[in-house]
Amino acid sequence: MLTYTYFGKDDFRLTEKPMPELKRDTDALVKITLSSICTSDLHIMHGSVGRAVPGITVGHEAVGIVAETGADVKNVKKGDRVSVNVETFCGECWYCRRGYVNNCISPFGGWALGCRIDGMQAEYVRVPFADTALTVIPENVSDRQALLAGDILATGFWAAKISEIKKDDSVLVIGAGPTGVCCALSALLKEPRRVYICDVDESRLGFVKEHYPGIAALRSDEVEERLRAECPLKGADIVIEAAGTDKSFRLAWEAARPNAVVSIVAMYDAPQVLPLPEMYGKNLTFKTGGVDGSDAKEILELISAGKLDVSALITHTFPLSEASAAYELFASRSDGVMKIALDCEGKNDFLFRGGA
Ligand SMILES: [Zn+2]
Numbered sequence: 001m002l003t004y005t006y007f008g009k010d011d012f013r014l015t016e017k018p019m020p021e022l023k024r025d026t027d028a029l030v031k032i033t034l035s036s037i038c039t040s041d042l043h044i045m046h047g048s049v050g051r052a053v054p055g056i057t058v059g060h061e062a063v064g065i066v067a068e069t070g071a072d073v074k075n076v077k078k079g080d081r082v083s084v085n086v087e088t089f090c091g092e093c094w095y096c097r098r099g100y101v102n103n104c105i106s107p108f109g110g111w112a113l114g115c116r117i118d119g120m121q122a123e124y125v126r127v128p129f130a131d132t133a134l135t136v137i138p139e140n141v142s143d144r145q146a147l148l149a150g151d152i153l154a155t156g157f158w159a160a161k162i163s164e165i166k167k168d169d170s171v172l173v174i175g176a177g178p179t180g181v182c183c184a185l186s187a188l189l190k191e192p193r194r195v196y197i198c199d200v201d202e203s204r205l206g207f208v209k210e211h212y213p214g215i216a217a218l219r220s221d222e223v224e225e226r227l228r229a230e231c232p233l234k235g236a237d238i239v240i241e242a243a244g245t246d247k248s249f250r251l252a253w254e255a256a257r258p259n260a261v262v263s264i265v266a267m268y269d270a271p272q273v274l275p276l277p278e279m280y281g282k283n284l285t286f287k288t289g290g291v292d293g294s295d296a297k298e299i300l301e302l303i304s305a306g307k308l309d310v311s312a313l314i315t316h317t318f319p320l321s322e323a324s325a326a327y328e329l330f331a332s333r334s335d336g337v338m339k340i341a342l343d344c345e346g347k348n349d350f351l352f353r354g355g356a
Pocket residue numbers: 038039040041060061086151152
């Protein structure tokens with residue numbers, strides 16, 4: 001079967017691999033319908049994900065059809081249309097029992113798919129812990145609507161959850177890329193006073209204004225002035241940093257009012273410095289890390305109920321066989337690209353674009 005595989009730094013290639021097989025009774029095989037390209041894939045490509053194992057198929061966000069299940073799998077069956085979670089988790093260890101599934105202690109737990117074991121930019125994938133990693137997609141939710149539920153929408157949903165957003169809060173999301181938009185839309189579900197999103201990229205702000213007018217889109221250089229003018233306490237009550245640059249990291253604590261919660265969900269290519277003498281007395285609460293992706297069912301129910309729809313983020317679609325061109329476009333951020341879906345069904349050897 002066709003896969004897109006990580007061989008080493010700056011070396012991803014289309015490669016034929018044997019069909020995966022079930023290894024444990026808790027595994028399932030999924031025939032991938034759509035997979036997506038994530039910024040984390042670019043981080044692997046750039047060599048900044050130390051855990052990534054050369055030789056693995058990349059891709060950690062997908063929808064597909066269950067093709068086979070192990071003897072102990074109870075929650076899904078052959079033929080089910082499912083969303084695959086970025087994280088696979090045992091559901092039983094100390095961390096899993098508290099919802100901290102990113103730190104599941106199982107060797108197959110946490111972010112394994114497309115990082116430590118073969119992932120989903122492929123025709124088929126073996127999914128460990130299928131009962132927790134796979135979620136049946138409600139009938140009225142399309143594959144495109146469900147595609148981002150396992151990773152970036154899960155990240156946005158989790159970011160909004162850990163940020164302790166209250167009704168009269170002003171929330172600032174830094175970064176109007178796909179993850180930032182998912183954070184902002186998830187923050188809106190908490191019905192705060194206002195949700196702002198900022199970016200240095202005008203085309204991304206334009207995208208937000210066009211598709212999600214409920215979010216106030218600002219240029220990063222106007223954030224301080226606008227928050228000072230519009231927020232009762234002259235700064236954001238909650239900041240979610242989803243951009244991942246040195247400047248955005250600094251803006252995150254600068255734009256926060258004293259005693260704010262600052263959630264850092266971005267992944268950086270370089271270490272960041274907290275200038276504690278400058279921040280002294282601001283008494284911020286920082287939350288950091290990678291998504292605890294255990295809310296797929298709730299997310300898919302919100303999509304089904306019409307309360308959440310991020311499918312507009314999928315601006316381009318390529319067949320899996322054109323993965324290299326898709327990565328090039330995604331990395332270049334040209335042509336208004338937000339998220340790219342890879343059609344993995346193997347029938348399409350043509351290149352098509354747009355929302356269809
Ligand atoms: Zn990702």
